[in-house]
Amino acid sequence: MTIPHTRDRVLLGVAAGGLTALLAACGGGGSDSSGTGATTAPAPSKPATSGTQVTAKLTDFHIQLSAQNFQPGRYTFTAQNMGHHEHALELDGPGGENRSKTLExxxxxxxxxxxxxxxxxxxxxxxxxxxxxxxxHLAVGGTPAPTSSDTSTSNGY
Ligand SMILES: [Cu+2]
Structure with a gap:
């Protein structure tokens, strides 16, 4: 029998807490059933503002993109000058010319x-x-990424 005395206090604390919880539950009884109005939860919508994030690392003297495959759409390129010279990022293509500011x-x-x-x-x-x-350079596909590889089922011999 070596139960330390502190245990009594712990037990007392638990008892007191339980009483408090019980009292609180009694005081607020019946007010917890209001959470049923969420049946019309909206579908998770896209941000629709900044597009897909791509990182372009600019070094002396190389450009490394964090993505290689692109689909038509909106992209936000983050150009990071990790070199020792001023650099900038420019994309020229069907959508026109897009140039970042010159980065220190x-x-x-x-x-x-x-x-x-x-x-x-x-x-x-x-x-x-x-x-x-x-x-x-980067290539932008004209179709969504293929989800199946059945392009040759009717194209064989
Ligand atoms: Cu440069």
Missing amino acids: PGQSATLTVTLKPGSYQVYCPVDGHKDLGMKT
């Missing part, structure tokens, strides 16, 4: 672009950086 080393900026089906040039428009290697 360490800065970043966002560029929201609505991509259309086709091919886009992605490059740094600062001083000749494009020729130094700061260029890539």
Whole structure:
């Protein structure tokens, strides 16, 4: 029998808490049945504002995109200048030209672009950086990503 005395206090505390809870429950009895009006919960809607997030890392002298496959739609490119020179991000393609501001080393900026089906040039428009290697391209598909691979079922022999 070595029950410490503190246990008595713990038990007392639990008892007191239980009493309080009981009293509270009695005081507010019957008022907890109002949560049935949620049958018309709205479908989770898209943000519809900024689009898909893509990161473009700008270094000396290279551009790395966080995504390779694009579908038509709205994208927000976050250009991060991780190099030691000024850089910027420009996308030229079917949707026109889109250019971020020129970024100092360490800065970043966002560029929201609505991509259309086709091919886009992605490059740094600062001083000749494009020729130094700061260029890539991205292709925007004209159809949603395929969910099945049955394109050859009737196309064989
Ligand atoms: Cu550059």
